[in-house]
Amino acid sequence: MTPATMPARHTRPGRSSPLAAFLKATELDTRMLGMVGALLLIWIAFHLLSGGLFLTPRNLWNLSVQSAPVAIMATGMVLVIVTRNIDLSVGSMLGFLGMVMGVTQAELLPKLIGFDHPATWMLTLAIGLALGLVLGALQGFVIAYLGIPSFIVTLGGLLVWRGAAWWVTSGRTVAPLDATFRLMGGGPEGSIGATWSWAVGLIACAAVVLSLMNSRAQRKKFHFPLRPIAAEIFLGGVGCALILAAVTIANAYPWPAGSVRRYAEANHIVLPADGLFIAHGIAIPVLIAIGVGVAMTFLATRTRFGRYAYAIGGNPEAAELAGVNTSWVIMKVFMLMGLLAAVAGAISIARLNAATNAEGTLAELLVIAAAVIGGTSLLGGIGTVAGAMLGAVLMQSLQSGMVLLGVDTPLQSIVVGAVLVVAVWLDTVYRRRV
Amino acid sequence: MDGARIPLVAMRDISLAFGGVHAVDRASIDLYDGEVMALVGHNGAGKSTLVKILSGAYQRDDGMIAIRGEEATISNPRDAKRYGIETIYQTLALADNVDTAANLFLGRELRTRWGTLDDVAMEAQARRVMGRLNPHFERFKDPVKALSGGQRQSVAIARAILFNAQILIMDEPTAALGPQETAQVGELIRKLKADGLGIFLISHDIHDVFDLADRICVMKNGRVVGTARTADVTKDDVLGMIILGKCPPAAVPGPGAMAVA
Numbered sequence: 001m002t003p004a005t006m007p008a009r010h011t012r013p014g015r016s017s018p019l020a021a022f023l024k025a026t027e028l029d030t031r032m033l034g035m036v037g038a039l040l041l042i043w044i045a046f047h048l049l050s051g052g053l054f055l056t057p058r059n060l061w062n063l064s065v066q067s068a069p070v071a072i073m074a075t076g077m078v079l080v081i082v083t084r085n086i087d088l089s090v091g092s093m094l095g096f097l098g099m100v101m102g103v104t105q106a107e108l109l110p111k112l113i114g115f116d117h118p119a120t121w122m123l124t125l126a127i128g129l130a131l132g133l134v135l136g137a138l139q140g141f142v143i144a145y146l147g148i149p150s151f152i153v154t155l156g157g158l159l160v161w162r163g164a165a166w167w168v169t170s171g172r173t174v175a176p177l178d179a180t181f182r183l184m185g186g187g188p189e190g191s192i193g194a195t196w197s198w199a200v201g202l203i204a205c206a207a208v209v210l211s212l213m214n215s216r217a218q219r220k221k222f223h224f225p226l227r228p229i230a231a232e233i234f235l236g237g238v239g240c241a242l243i244l245a246a247v248t249i250a251n252a253y254p255w256p257a258g259s260v261r262r263y264a265e266a267n268h269i270v271l272p273a274d275g276l277f278i279a280h281g282i283a284i285p286v287l288i289a290i291g292v293g294v295a296m297t298f299l300a301t302r303t304r305f306g307r308y309a310y311a312i313g314g315n316p317e318a319a320e321l322a323g324v325n326t327s328w329v330i331m332k333v334f335m336l337m338g339l340l341a342a343v344a345g346a347i348s349i350a351r352l353n354a355a356t357n358a359e360g361t362l363a364e365l366l367v368i369a370a371a372v373i374g375g376t377s378l379l380g381g382i383g384t385v386a387g388a389m390l391g392a393v394l395m396q397s398l399q400s401g402m403v404l405l406g407v408d409t410p411l412q413s414i415v416v417g418a419v420l421v422v423a424v425w426l427d428t429v430y431r432r433r434v
Numbered sequence: 435m436d437g438a439r440i441p442l443v444a445m446r447d448i449s450l451a452f453g454g455v456h457a458v459d460r461a462s463i464d465l466y467d468g469e470v471m472a473l474v475g476h477n478g479a480g481k482s483t484l485v486k487i488l489s490g491a492y493q494r495d496d497g498m499i500a501i502r503g504e505e506a507t508i509s510n511p512r513d514a515k516r517y518g519i520e521t522i523y524q525t526l527a528l529a530d531n532v533d534t535a536a537n538l539f540l541g542r543e544l545r546t547r548w549g550t551l552d553d554v555a556m557e558a559q560a561r562r563v564m565g566r567l568n569p570h571f572e573r574f575k576d577p578v579k580a581l582s583g584g585q586r587q588s589v590a591i592a593r594a595i596l597f598n599a600q601i602l603i604m605d606e607p608t609a610a611l612g613p614q615e616t617a618q619v620g621e622l623i624r625k626l627k628a629d630g631l632g633i634f635l636i637s638h639d640i641h642d643v644f645d646l647a648d649r650i651c652v653m654k655n656g657r658v659v660g661t662a663r664t665a666d667v668t669k670d671d672v673l674g675m676i677i678l679g680k681c682p683p684a685a686v687p688g689p690g691a692m693a694v695a
Contacts, residue, residue, distance in 0.1 A: 218554045219554070221554070222554050222555075222557070222558045224554070224557070298550075301551075302550040302551050303549075303550060303551065304543050304545070304551065307532070307536060307540075307543060307551060310529070310531060310532055311529040311531075311532055311536070311540055313531065314529035314530045314531035314532055314577075314579075315527070315528065315529040315530060317525075317527060318526075318527040318528055318529045318537075318540070319529065319540065319541075320491075320511070321489075321491055321511050321521070321523065321527045322511065322527070322540040322541035322542075323510065323511045323512035323515060323541040323542075324540065324541050381529075381530070381531035382531055
């Protein structure tokens with residue numbers, strides 16, 4: 001009797017629980033569901049403890065913007081950890097890249113093309129991304145081709161790039177930044193408004209439905225087992241509902257009175273007596289984060305590069321014997337991490353409207369924690385981009401919630417650290433059981 | 435198996451040293467199509483190393499490899515695969531965290547016209563090839579780590595036959611298998627032999643060797659002791675070659691053969 005013909009634990013006919021049947025039909029990952037459940041629990045707990053302050057459009061909108069940089073970097077960190085490496089330098093890279101981008105737009109480019117040039121933000125971003133790739137390539141080369149452990153190389157990087165960040169301006173903070181560049185940091189102008197948010201929401205819903213339909217068509221073509229139609233409809237429905245709920249919340253957060261007044265004056269609108277409601281809509285950094293998340297998920301699951309990264313994490317020798325160029329894959333993984341650190345850096349300095357050399361200090365720990373809470377195993381080979389982004393939101397929710405409750409900063413650190421350990425412990429228990 | 439035919443694989447005077455250890459020392463071996471050549475010897479004799487040189491996993495220091503009479507350049511596993519050489523490693527060389535189809539196509543993925551991985555096509559082919567080897571196998575979505583030893587072995591074998599190997603290297607293919615699965619592998623080897631493949635078989639099981647192999651080559655301490663047809667020698671002769679290096683009259687002696695007094 002081969003193991004394949006033995007009945008699986010949960011699906012003996014007539015004996016499976018409704019929950020197990022539901023999970024089997026929808027093919028949802030129980031771990032991901034567990035994390036979403038934990039996130040909801042934390043949100044509800046903070047909402048009750050803070051007397052109804054947490055689950056407000058304003059707080060949730062701010063939460064989304066605050067999570068963006070860490071979420072973006074966490075997507076790259078997943079691939080790094082999956083390949084059995086680590087990157088301790090992302091915070092310092094963010095700081096250095098942020099300083100370079102700040103100096104570029106505030107001092108370098110104005111000398112070359114003048115102030116308030118429409119291309120300033122593009123050139124700055126391009127320089128930042130290119131430099132991020134170079135930094136990542138340097139570290140990746142040393143790790144992949146010279147064979148030095150990534151822990152050591154990126155530990156060195158942590159010190160080197162932080163020092164370099166100071167060196168760019170001898171410690172001077174650079175401010176203010178280009179007006180268009182600032183939009184990447186969120187805020188009233190850095191959001192897309194109600195109409196565009198609905199457009200984005202509807203496009204996202206369409207994408208969810210199309211992807212479900214496409215996957216079903218593919219399965220039919222090859223006569224693979226199909227999900228029940230009810231499950232597909234359920235998934236599509238819940239997905240769209242969540243997307244539209246998120247857009248509604250984003251649109252429920254109005255501009256502050258000062259911004260409304262300035263906008264009205266600039267556009268010659270007469271303000272009604274009880275004020276004008278201009279919705280923020282989805283923040284631009286959040287859009288960037290979502291875009292990065294989608295791109296990274298695609299990279300990780302649908303490209304050879306992603307497949308090789310996971311294979312290297314599972315068995316580096318097997319990947320080598322299969323003819324995979326493991327060194328080049330690992331170097332690319334670190335280059336990608338550098339690129340994402342640049343994106344996160346751009347968002348961070350844009351939010352602050354200033355580039356400081358301390359930006360991103362200790363961010364690597366939050367990024368690694370986000371990835372690990374999101375299900376990435378430090379042994380390599382396992383991890384999802386979506387999980388890491390959820391992990392980032394979870395960590396940021398903890399911090400935001402504690403700030404709302406007025407918890408002292410040192411106690412916040414204690415709580416975050418404890419939660420990290422508990423989360424990984426729960427993950428270990430779950431993996432052993434499954 | 436007469437001298438007039440060009441061997442499928444001819445390895446001449448292959449040497450490879452790791453530091454001071456001569457893993458393979460002037461070893462010569464050849465393989466004709468439609469035959470099984472068994473490679474036997476004690477642990478550390480150099481059998482695995484010699485075939486890994488053929489499969490591109492190691493780079494030889496010295497010597498020549500010819501495929502169908504023409505000199506071949508094999509400097510990495512990709513080169514070997516291009517010559518139609520497929521290997522089933524002793525450790526199986528499977529990536530535990532990905533599923534069967536991903537392992538079968540590792541390094542040689544099928545892609546859609548947009549350049550993305552064509553997972554459905556790969557799974558379809560995986561189902562077909564696994565169906566030939568193991569008709570009851572259904573767990574295509576599970577990571578390979580969750581499969582039994584026999585199932586993992588089937589995946590490793592399937593990977594080798596999926597890409598129309600002409601030269602198959604099997605390093606201890608039945609080491610982790612029970613009697614029924616061992617018999618299945620034996621059947622597969624006979625079938626592939628009938629299809630015209632040349633197979634290098636490394637095995638510690640002398641009964642399997644005599645059952646399946648046409649010729650047998652014994653290595654000791656990195657050197658070839660001798661090569662013989664299995665029909666011409668007895669199991670005791672072979673044991674003598676393995677342990678003592680004593681080459682019986684029916685075998686062609688190599689550099690590692692004990693000097694006859």
